[in-house]
Ligand code: HEM
């Protein structure tokens with residue numbers, strides 16, 4: 122029962138229990154004294170107050186003792202925290218990308234996944250990357266969290282001590298789908314991890330077209346639906362070949378046809394033409410992530426959506 | 431208000447039409463009341479938004495509003511509660527109403543500036559609320575306006591930010607006014623250490639208002655500049671630094687939490703001696719503690735950023751300082767307790783609210799220690815634990831101190847008395863509801879539920895349901911309290927000039943006071959609270 126899910130759990134929980142115990146002691150003590158005074162020195166029972174002189178010794182005592190106690194609290198907080206910043210050598214490195222509104226994990230052999238799969242009992246370092254706004258990678262069971270800040274190379278690490286699946290949540294507010302920016306960390310025995318790690322097939326199932334796989338891998342579908350509903354960006358359904366009313370960088374409104382070039386522009390320079398009714402700056406350029414070949418696959422997929430109906 | 435005394439009280443319009451007499455007044459008491467009524471309206475709007483959020487969270491999935499609406503709700507709720515209620519709160523209402531009375535003065539140092547502050551406040555408030563109606567929807571950034579999201583979102587952030595900027599000026603001017611008043615307008619014999627402790631608390635608060643508010647003003651303007659001109663200050667895509675924004679924001683906003691709580695502590699320091707009929711224990715300790723909080727409070731802002739990627743040593747230093755700033759608050763609590771010892775305690779509503787304050791503020795402060803420690807903060811930062819913690823401090827602390835002050839100075843201001851029995855019952859309803867509403871939030875945070883969540887995983891449901899039920903009880907308590915107060919104002923019994931037998935100067939004049947407060951400026955010969 123006492124084995125935490127990660128090596129940090131115990132340090133954090135110890136600090137918590139120390140602080141909580143001292144706090145409860147104070148809360149109960151002070152509240153009891155308060156109630157007792159109200160009863161004992163009630164005006165009915167005690168109509169005449171007795172003067173009490175200021176007492177410097179008492180002031181010193183109730184300054185020094187709490188000071189010592191909070192320093193004890195600080196100490197436990199610090200001890201529980203120290204290992205979180207010291208990554209052991211040989212940790213498995215994974216790039217963790219948080220974007221509006223999905224997580225993506227890139228392993229060093231090029232493997233990509235939307236859930237984090239790691240071996241039991243091995244240190245894992247996450248290099249945190251955000252292409253858009255602030256996020257925060259939070260695994261409550263492991264007692265860790267670190268902000269994913271665009272432009273900053275933040276990191277975190279952990280070592281799992283228990284097999285199983287644990288929630289990953291985004292803890293820094295990041296827009297409309299913030300509370301849906303969830304994932305899982307799956308802790309498996311090392312052999313199982315290696316098998317998983319060495320299959321080049323990504324987690325995406327093969328029945329899907331390559332274009333849809335690209336869209337899912339890059340988190341596009343968090344904002345663009347495939348069924349015609351409006352999320353954050355325009356839906357993909359019926360998009361290809363349609364007439365789009367857009368605002369360009371100069372603020373001119375014009376109508377363009379959604380052809381291959383339009384799709385590429387929308388992915389590489391999303392703010393150059395913004396569809397009416399949607400907001401600028403919410404989407405970032407995917408120039409680094411999506412290759413021209415992949416864009417061809419996306420176009421094929423978009424065309425297939427039109428044929429379906 | 432009819433006038434049976436030999437002078438007319440400050441409600442007399444002197445022949446002017448009422449609207450003009452009020453809207454052009456420079457009387458500190460009238461300005462205090464203008465603040466009181468406008469603040470109450472905004473507070474109730476904020477409560478309504480909170481109620482809607484709690485309703486949405488009663489179960490996973492959609493219950494009432496869409497995600498985008500929810501995000502607008504908590505942003506406006508935060509902006510209203512912070513910038514329109516708790517920050518101006520006690521200084522603007524009860525500082526204005528009572529500071530000159532407490533000091534034996536006829537008004538504040540700059541009465542016209544005082545009126546200007548109120549107009550700035552109203553202007554800022556209208557701007558903040560109109561984001562609901564104009565532009566591309568209410569801001570959806572949270573009250574902290576964190577970059578780069580606040581730079582990218584299409585909602586009406588610029589207007590909300592400008593409103594906070596204007597409200598900042600209102601706050602700075604009030605601070606300046608009170609500082610000058612306290613330095614220059616104390617009546618003969620009132621040395622610094624004969625000043626009532628509420629005046630000390632306002633003094634410390636005013637320094638923070640004056641020195642810290644300009645920083646946030648500039649920071650918020652920088653957001654507007656970035657949105658409108660595309661100059662890269664905080665958005666890395668434009669070459670800016672998002673963490674810089676957080677530093678600048680919290681350099682003000684952490685001291686600002688002491689703007690919120692110090693005046694509340696000042697109110698408690700007035701009420702406890704009066705209702706215990708005892709000289710306050712440790713007068714100097716309490717006065718110095720106010721200054722210490724104001725001073726150390728400047729150096730702890732980094733504890734909002736333990737997980738944002740600050741350097742290791744910075745995290746450690748900010749954590750130590752955070753623990754140290756807790757000490758002066760603890761000292762105050764002990765001195766209040768010692769003041770009750772051997773007293774003759776009368777548990778009237780003001781005293782009840784004061785004791786309620788101590789209990790709720792203790793939970794708020796102690797839960798603050800939990801997030802001040804590094805290891806536990808990493809787990810609890812940006813979760814519902816923090817939401818619980820700051821409601822205990824801001825609502826349980828400052829909010830209850832506000833209610834305490836209202837019940838305490840009510841007879842002085844309105845010349846009447848509310849129904850004591852019903853006011854007591856309203857307190858208990860509100861106090862119970864409060865804990866049912868916010869204690870489950872602390873639990874949710876420990877379980878790992880992040881804040882600003884429109885939807886949540888099923889394991890978080892039970893505490894959420896309890897909390898939502900608590901919000902109904904809380905609102906029932908608030909309504910009960912308001913009914914008692916309104917009835918008291920309308921047709922409460924006439925109050926004596928000094929119904930609580932207070933010793934400070936505010937109680938040595940008529941209720942309601944005359945326009946000039948005192949016929950003869952009093953002379954002080956001893957410390958306040960010398961009950962014999
Ligand atoms: C009945 C009264 C109230 C209710 C039901 C209520 C409810 C809530 C809830 C549920 C949240 C969390 C929203 C989220 O993270 O998703 C919240 C946030 C907040 N509340 Fe309250 N609240 C109430 C009164 C107050 C008062 C009196 C204050 C200040 C004095 C206050 C200040 C805040 C602030 C600053 C936030 C943070 C907003 C943000 O995340 O940007 N609330 N409230």
Ligand SMILES: [Cu+2]
Pocket residue numbers: 219220255256257291292293294295299302
């Ligand atoms: Cu996020």
